[in-house]
Amino acid sequence: AQRVTQPEKLLSVFKGAPVELKCNYSYSGSPELFWYVQYSRQRLQLLLRHISRESIKGFTADLNKGETSFHLKKPFAQEEDSAMYYCALTKGGSEKLVFGKGTKLTVNP
């Protein structure tokens, strides 16, 4: 069965510092990986997906199949990046999203 692991429950950085939110997955096939974000008092929303290779709000994530990882990175964190971040995957051909437990990012001034 597929599983998503986010090893850090909490992550705190200072404004302007680099940030990396870790995500590892277990799935034997070819998954599609996503990052979702939930800002305070807002609904869960898609941040980025690996297939589009895009950068959203300065965040990027690279799928590393060898290490089964999909870490989220940003070179210079901003206070407005403070939020809950969830890594998720779907297995090829399915729409069912499997989520990790999430990492709460706090960016301090």
Place this chain on the structure above:
Amino acid sequence: EAGVAQSPRYKIIEKRQSVAFWCNPISGHATLYWYQQILGQGPKLLIQFQNNGVVDDSQLPKDRFSAERLKGVDSTLKIQPAKLEDSAVYLCASSFNRVNGYTFGSGTRLTVV
């Protein structure tokens, strides 16, 4: 476009009572999902509909949970009878296709006392 609408936003009930949640997906989205998010955990899929048919309900506790999407648009999720461990946020989401991802509603926060 209008987002995914859910109601109520909050609900407090006693154990063994019943409760129902409602979801109105984005117009044109054929796929609708109900997720359960317990405090400190990521969302867990309860049931997935494609139009008015069930695609996946493997993690739905069918002895107490039920869901329907009769006309392929709105959906209701019911719990009867509720247990303390059902306290969670119940999220509804809809999607047009896999590529574009899901759109989530604001959720219903259920507290069972």
